[in-house]
Amino acid sequence: MELSVPQFDVVSNLFSFTIATMGAAALFFFLSRPYVGHKYRPALMVSGLVVAIACYHYYRIYESWHGAYRLNESGTAYVPTGAAFNDAYRYADWILTVPLLMVELIAVLALPRGEARSLLVKLVTASALMIGLGYPGEISSDTGTRWLWWGLSMVPFLYILYVLFTELTRSLERQPQAVRGLVSAARLVVLLTWSFYPIAYAILTVTGTKNPIGQVALQMGYTIADITAKAGFGLLIYFIAKLKSDTEAESEPLARPVSTGPAFA
Amino acid sequence: MELSVPQFDVVSNLFSFTIATMGAAALFFFLSRPYVGHKYRPALMVSGLVVAIACYHYYRIYESWHGAYRLNESGTAYVPTGAAFNDAYRYADWILTVPLLMVELIAVLALPRGEARSLLVKLVTASALMIGLGYPGEISSDTGTRWLWWGLSMVPFLYILYVLFTELTRSLERQPQAVRGLVSAARLVVLLTWSFYPIAYAILTVTGTKNPIGQVALQMGYTIADITAKAGFGLLIYFIAKLKSDTEAESEPLARPVSTGPAFA
Numbered sequence: 001m002e003l004s005v006p007q008f009d010v011v012s013n014l015f016s017f018t019i020a021t022m023g024a025a026a027l028f029f030f031l032s033r034p035y036v037g038h039k040y041r042p043a044l045m046v047s048g049l050v051v052a053i054a055c056y057h058y059y060r061i062y063e064s065w066h067g068a069y070r071l072n073e074s075g076t077a078y079v080p081t082g083a084a085f086n087d088a089y090r091y092a093d094w095i096l097t098v099p100l101l102m103v104e105l106i107a108v109l110a111l112p113r114g115e116a117r118s119l120l121v122k123l124v125t126a127s128a129l130m131i132g133l134g135y136p137g138e139i140s141s142d143t144g145t146r147w148l149w150w151g152l153s154m155v156p157f158l159y160i161l162y163v164l165f166t167e168l169t170r171s172l173e174r175q176p177q178a179v180r181g182l183v184s185a186a187r188l189v190v191l192l193t194w195s196f197y198p199i200a201y202a203i204l205t206v207t208g209t210k211n212p213i214g215q216v217a218l219q220m221g222y223t224i225a226d227i228t229a230k231a232g233f234g235l236l237i238y239f240i241a242k243l244k245s246d247t248e249a250e251s252e253p254l255a256r257p258v259s260t261g262p263a264f265a
Numbered sequence: 266m267e268l269s270v271p272q273f274d275v276v277s278n279l280f281s282f283t284i285a286t287m288g289a290a291a292l293f294f295f296l297s298r299p300y301v302g303h304k305y306r307p308a309l310m311v312s313g314l315v316v317a318i319a320c321y322h323y324y325r326i327y328e329s330w331h332g333a334y335r336l337n338e339s340g341t342a343y344v345p346t347g348a349a350f351n352d353a354y355r356y357a358d359w360i361l362t363v364p365l366l367m368v369e370l371i372a373v374l375a376l377p378r379g380e381a382r383s384l385l386v387k388l389v390t391a392s393a394l395m396i397g398l399g400y401p402g403e404i405s406s407d408t409g410t411r412w413l414w415w416g417l418s419m420v421p422f423l424y425i426l427y428v429l430f431t432e433l434t435r436s437l438e439r440q441p442q443a444v445r446g447l448v449s450a451a452r453l454v455v456l457l458t459w460s461f462y463p464i465a466y467a468i469l470t471v472t473g474t475k476n477p478i479g480q481v482a483l484q485m486g487y488t489i490a491d492i493t494a495k496a497g498f499g500l501l502i503y504f505i506a507k508l509k510s511d512t513e514a515e516s517e518p519l520a521r522p523v524s525t526g527p528a529f530a
Contacts, residue, residue: 030296038300045296049289056285082340084270088278096285 001080001210008069008078011219015062018223022055025231032238037248040241043108047234050097050104054230057093058223064089065219087138090222094131099124101233102160105186108240111171119171122163126156138201146205154198161191176247179240186236193229196221266345266475273334273343276484280327283488287320290496297503302513305506308373312499315362315369319495322358323488329354330484352403355487359396364389366498367425370451373505376436384436387428391421403466411470419463426456441512444505451501458494461486 029048033041068085069078102123106116130153137149164187172180200221207214294313298306333350334343367388371381395418402414429452437445465486472479 030292033296041300045293048296049293052292053285053289056288060281082336086274086278088274089281092278092282092285096282096289 001212001215003069003078003212003216005071005075005077007212007216008065011216012062012065014220014223015058015065018058018227019055019062021227021231022051022058025234026052026055029234029238035245036238036241037245039110040108040245043104043237043241046100046104046107047237050100050230051234053096053100054093054226057089058226060086060089088135091131091135091138093226095128097230098127098131101190101229102127104234104237105190108237108244109171109175109183110244111174115171119163119167122167123160126160126163130156130160134197134201141209143205146201150198150201150205157194157198160194164190176244178247179243182236182240182243186233186240189228189233189236193225193233196225200225266477266480268334268343268477268481270336270340270342272477272481273330276481277327277330279485279488280323280330283323283492284320284327286492286496287316287323290499291317291320294499294503300510301503301506302510304375305373305510308369308502308506311365311369311372312502315365315495316499318361318365319358319491322354323491325351325354353400356396356400356403358491360393362495363392363396366455366494367392369499369502370455373502373509374436374440374448375509376439380436384428384432387432388425391425391428395421395425399462399466406474408470411466415463415466415470422459422463425459429455441509443512444509447501447505447508451498451505454493454498454501458490458498461490465490 026048029044029051033044033048036044064086067083068081070081071077072079103120106119106123109116111119133149133153133156135149137146137153140146140149168187172183175183200218204211204214204218209215291313294309294316298309298313301309329351332348333346335346336342337344368385371384371388374381376384398414398418398421400414402411402418405411405414433452437448440448465483469476469479469483474480
């Protein structure tokens, strides 16, 4: 499969942009921890870990893209070097970060211990299963095999959406009024960005895995979805943590304001 | 020794996954220090150092793996480049991290000084000796030599298990009830994951060092054992530190809550 120069470049540039975005997001989430209430710092910690892990993997993905293609003699197209572009970096990333995204969401809600644990077990298990079941299909170029694993991977995904839109709704009612809108938005980000992955995967199954436009579109789609689902979602988590911290500081006037706590943590 | 493309890839991908996991674990342990009591911060510091050292070595191991094999002309198999895959990175890692894992365990128990010192001297010396005695066998392809050093290395290992399951048990009785289960779990992780190394080594001695399946299995086994024995063990140490901090904060109601202590440790 040959790529035109703009096809190769747009993907390479987007990968590099993602390294910068994820790295900056990691710094922001880690360094913002002292400015939210103690209860919400674990959520920011996990947000930071997710984008730090993604930053590393996009570095590997960028290198793998450059290792898989080389400019031909005439400089008119990129031809395969023989080394395959390594899809496994995405899955190594997802198996670590996707369960952590669920941890991040539950952590910022600061639910009672039993309730948090029950939601965590369900969401973390289902999300790890979803990624694990997707991989055998991703590395196959056989249409039947691809659809089989796609279907199996959709089962835990639909279960996650079910948990988020039924059980989580009950927990939401105990959140401060101002926060509910943001949590609903975070849940909507999960629904929309996570839906993108099976759609992109299905498109490539239809176009065939050896189609250059299909491949470029898949890489761009996965990457934009990763930025939204990790850095964008993390930013929403940060705003929820900030809003809850401020609300609680107001209702406990004797406590020191959250944002003036020891700032060197 | 030739490797199939999937054989080469699975090891390469697992090495990369380990770099990400160890790096993320290092960030987590270092950044979590302010959220446990002062007494337990050294344990988290050491946990962080262990996984940071491992992250570095897995980067080297990944590079060495890619330097030892190259894709053949037809892209169907990986053939040796002539540069040997460097086992020494593992031993350099272990000689630093394995004694530190013992320090981590003793540190989180916060034992009286004399008792801690006595356990530390025994466990640190024995663990360094265990690694040092394993190396001459690891680099040999002679079956007799491999068994000799394997046997010598087993002596300090059995001594470590003896200390952990006799002397440490006496110290355990002074730990809070809630903590004892976690400390026992940590000790069990040492028993199970550390046993894995001599078993994997013995299997390779039996299959012969030039067997591709034996080599791939050994690399995967060592790597999974490293993740469990370092990042997994560190996480247990973190939970012990957190539980002990919370228990102590509750029993001293006049003290400031642990989590609001000076956050710069």
